[in-house]
Amino acid sequence: MKIIERELLERFKHYRQAHVFRFISELDELAKTEFLRQADAINLQKLSDKIRALVPVNKKYIGLKLEDISSQVNFIGLPNNESDERRWEEAYRIGEDALRDGRVAILTAAGGQGTRLGYKESKGILAVTPVKKKTLFQVLAEKIRFAEIKYGQKFHWFLMTSARNHEEIVEFFDQNELFGLEHVHFFSQGILPAIDFSGKIMLENKHKIAMYPDGHGGIFNAFVSSGLFEILERSNIDIISYFQVDNPLVRCLDPHFIGFHIKQRSEMSCRMVIKAYPEEKVGIFCTMYGKTAVVEYSDLIADFIYEKDTGGHLKFRVGNAAIHLLARDFIKSIGDDNAIRELPVHAARKRIPTIDAHGNPIEPESANGVKFETFVFDALQFAENSLVLEVDRRENFSPIKNLQGIDSPFTCRQDQLRLFTRWLLSAGAEIPVDASGLPPFDIEISPLFAENKRDFLLKWNALKSKPAICSGSYIS
Numbered sequence: 001m002k003i004i005e006r007e008l009l010e011r012f013k014h015y016r017q018a019h020v021f022r023f024i025s026e027l028d029e030l031a032k033t034e035f036l037r038q039a040d041a042i043n044l045q046k047l048s049d050k051i052r053a054l055v056p057v058n059k060k061y062i063g064l065k066l067e068d069i070s071s072q073v074n075f076i077g078l079p080n081n082e083s084d085e086r087r088w089e090e091a092y093r094i095g096e097d098a099l100r101d102g103r104v105a106i107l108t109a110a111g112g113q114g115t116r117l118g119y120k121e122s123k124g125i126l127a128v129t130p131v132k133k134k135t136l137f138q139v140l141a142e143k144i145r146f147a148e149i150k151y152g153q154k155f156h157w158f159l160m161t162s163a164r165n166h167e168e169i170v171e172f173f174d175q176n177e178l179f180g181l182e183h184v185h186f187f188s189q190g191i192l193p194a195i196d197f198s199g200k201i202m203l204e205n206k207h208k209i210a211m212y213p214d215g216h217g218g219i220f221n222a223f224v225s226s227g228l229f230e231i232l233e234r235s236n237i238d239i240i241s242y243f244q245v246d247n248p249l250v251r252c253l254d255p256h257f258i259g260f261h262i263k264q265r266s267e268m269s270c271r272m273v274i275k276a277y278p279e280e281k282v283g284i285f286c287t288m289y290g291k292t293a294v295v296e297y298s299d300l301i302a303d304f305i306y307e308k309d310t311g312g313h314l315k316f317r318v319g320n321a322a323i324h325l326l327a328r329d330f331i332k333s334i335g336d337d338n339a340i341r342e343l344p345v346h347a348a349r350k351r352i353p354t355i356d357a358h359g360n361p362i363e364p365e366s367a368n369g370v371k372f373e374t375f376v377f378d379a380l381q382f383a384e385n386s387l388v389l390e391v392d393r394r395e396n397f398s399p400i401k402n403l404q405g406i407d408s409p410f411t412c413r414q415d416q417l418r419l420f421t422r423w424l425l426s427a428g429a430e431i432p433v434d435a436s437g438l439p440p441f442d443i444e445i446s447p448l449f450a451e452n453k454r455d456f457l458l459k460w461n462a463l464k465s466k467p468a469i470c471s472g473s474y475i476s
Helices: 002-014 029-040 044-054 082-100 136-151 166-175 216-225 229-234 255-264 302-306 328-335 376-382 409-426 453-462
Strands: 104-109 157-161 184-188 191-193 203-205 211-213 239-244 268-274 284-288 291-295 318-327 346-350 369-373 386-390 443-445 473-475
Touching (some): 002 029, 044 191, 082 136, 082 255, 104 216, 157 166, 157 216, 166 184, 184 216, 216 376, 229 328, 239 255, 239 328, 255 268, 255 318, 268 376, 291 376, 318 328, 318 376, 328 376, 409 443
Parallel strands (some): 104 239, 157 184, 268 386, 443 473
Antiparallel strands (some): 239 318, 268 318, 284 318
């Protein structure tokens, strides 16, 4: 132990981070062992490179220059004529063939906590549906199960957890018997130390370095290093459907999207929505230095957010829905240990609980340090072929981000009610609605009955006896 401790101390001294060990003599053997394990896991060379690029970070971010980017983005819009309809139908057939052939797997970023929602558990365990109060995890699992039944395949579902909720998520799935699925796999995302504004690694307490998840972009390295990536190669899976856990309307396995991805021979494909209002917290697709890119909403300045085009529309309005398709080999080209491609790192100024020079706890009232994050969409810069495809937000996009107001559990529940009601009205059911399409009572359609309007109409119209729709109706 002493030899390991000395070697690590010398390593941290070399990178001018020896202060991390200032309290090690006060730790018992168990705490010291865990502390040394944590310290040994930090790649100080890579951390040093990140610090040199980002420090000093106490200056206010001034945003990108307008001349660096263009709002002109090539994307495939929703169909609005017969020619478009034929094109989308062709993509649908290609996508369904790929699903029947077992070429597609699902990859979900599920490491988020429900802290911002006033919820202590993992965000995926949040109850979200109007009638049955199903969790986000259950909704997604049932959508996958519906696809398994429809296409006669057992799809692999990979979930990236975090160090803080990995055991909780695995236990939750075990308690629910994997929701009837057979191929569910879990792996933890990477973590990076927080630094103060002078570039020094911060301590959470005397025996713990302040470590935080490395962002959803960490999914590349974490997936490949987990060993689970090999399942794709063994199973001849070459398309991975990626999305975040907080959007219960997402199409987990969308034939249209998959078909366009295959036709384009795309390495990375993205779904987009037209921004609903200037301040909507979604990244925007743009052209940067000649390539399709996404600028995160937190990096945008007011000149971008509110700028209008000659038609009076938002100039930067092509929003990132955080739904992607990734080619298997493309993932490996970024996530492999020997990969020369590396995602850029973003600095997030945060309030980070820490300790002072005497070991006393500090609960800062304002930002006192930096967390490092990588974003999955930054991989677009490496894609030889990429694709941006519009999605109808009413049918596919209602993320849960906030406790109250926009993008909250309340608005998501309303969006689900509107969606279920639209499907039923299209099928000829009679339901009263207000001006926004909201019914006066709660109803719910199980993803096991249908997870999209197309399949719902087929199944509903095939019913010999159709149930009456009233308060609490649950169609399963």
